[in-house]
Amino acid sequence: MAGAVKKLRIGNVTLENNLILAPMAGVTALPFRLLCREQGAGLVCMEMISAKAIYFRNKNTEELMEIHPGETPVSLQLFGSDPVIISEMAKKIEGHPFSLLDINMGCPVPKIVNNGEGSALMKNPRLAEEILTNTVKAVGKPVTVKIRKGFGGQGGNAVEMAKIAESCGVAAVAVHGRTREQYYTGKADWDIIARVKEAVSIPVIGNGDVTDGPSALAMLEHTGCDGIMVGRAARGNPWIFREILHYLETGESLPGPAPGEARETVLRHAAMELEAKGEYTAVREMRKHISWYTAGYPNSAALRREINSMESFEELTRAVKGIFPE
Numbered sequence: 001m002a003g004a005v006k007k008l009r010i011g012n013v014t015l016e017n018n019l020i021l022a023p024m025a026g027v028t029a030l031p032f033r034l035l036c037r038e039q040g041a042g043l044v045c046m047e048m049i050s051a052k053a054i055y056f057r058n059k060n061t062e063e064l065m066e067i068h069p070g071e072t073p074v075s076l077q078l079f080g081s082d083p084v085i086i087s088e089m090a091k092k093i094e095g096h097p098f099s100l101l102d103i104n105m106g107c108p109v110p111k112i113v114n115n116g117e118g119s120a121l122m123k124n125p126r127l128a129e130e131i132l133t134n135t136v137k138a139v140g141k142p143v144t145v146k147i148r149k150g151f152g153g154q155g156g157n158a159v160e161m162a163k164i165a166e167s168c169g170v171a172a173v174a175v176h177g178r179t180r181e182q183y184y185t186g187k188a189d190w191d192i193i194a195r196v197k198e199a200v201s202i203p204v205i206g207n208g209d210v211t212d213g214p215s216a217l218a219m220l221e222h223t224g225c226d227g228i229m230v231g232r233a234a235r236g237n238p239w240i241f242r243e244i245l246h247y248l249e250t251g252e253s254l255p256g257p258a259p260g261e262a263r264e265t266v267l268r269h270a271a272m273e274l275e276a277k278g279e280y281t282a283v284r285e286m287r288k289h290i291s292w293y294t295a296g297y298p299n300s301a302a303l304r305r306e307i308n309s310m311e312s313f314e315e316l317t318r319a320v321k322g323i324f325p326e
Helices: 030-038 051-055 059-064 083-092 118-123 125-138 158-167 190-199 213-223 240-250 259-293 300-308 313-323
Strands: 008-010 013-015 019-021 043-045 074-079 100-105 143-150 172-179 204-207 227-230
Touching: 019 030, 019 240, 030 043, 030 259, 051 059, 051 074, 051 083, 074 083, 083 125, 100 118, 100 125, 118 125, 118 143, 125 143, 125 158, 143 158, 158 172, 158 190, 172 190, 172 227, 190 204, 190 213, 204 213, 213 227, 213 240, 227 240, 259 300, 259 313, 300 313
Parallel strands: 019 043, 019 227, 043 074, 074 100, 100 143, 143 172, 172 204, 204 227
Antiparallel strands: 008 013
């Protein structure tokens, strides 16, 4: 068990440990990434960014690409289906202070898939290969890719996709053990992660159903993967990284944060959102985060109703202080 936490080298980037915050749209904005990094995540991943949006100079996209010095190393994830646009935009933004450039080939959302992007690329290995080849050639930073088990069906083609990625010069591959058809339902297939690990020599990062220290250790032992990516289990729980790290080193489970620590973390999260986005947007962004932070609390349904009616930062602060006692 001790020694399960290892440094992870991806290209010319060495992470201090092998725990990674997954990229999640609407979740892994800068404030939350910073909290997860402070709690021990070896790498934090940004929300996925449209290569076309960069091309058309979308103002909101520029804001999405902001990086705080305290959160590095950071992975910036691009999505798209045009090999020329993706590679040229990757080159254009390479001066931003991210450490790794990830290509999204796993997003299951219909509006992404219907454009031939995200997990739709699992159905088109030839196009995926062109995207990865062009991007690796365009930038000097390590390029990684996030895939799923497959698009549909039972078997999946993650092994084929991982081999293609390695042949293109990709520095690491993250594998979510579910197909696109599954979205986030059912059980993640860790066997496919193990098969990918056996098939390639680049680092393989496992993703799916890691919710605590024991499940993290179980994934490492079952798959032999080099790193662990934590997604939905981190929502409202940045402390999951310190808990997993502690378990992998000691075999002991840490208790969750005391109410005072939880309160201060949520208020700090909210303050960073306020500074970045202003009151109107920050309060609405924090509604979902506070719902996640309070999941499992007594009367959580009533809490959610209260949270979703908040309009001002003052109301938000008062509600948080009421939820998490001194």
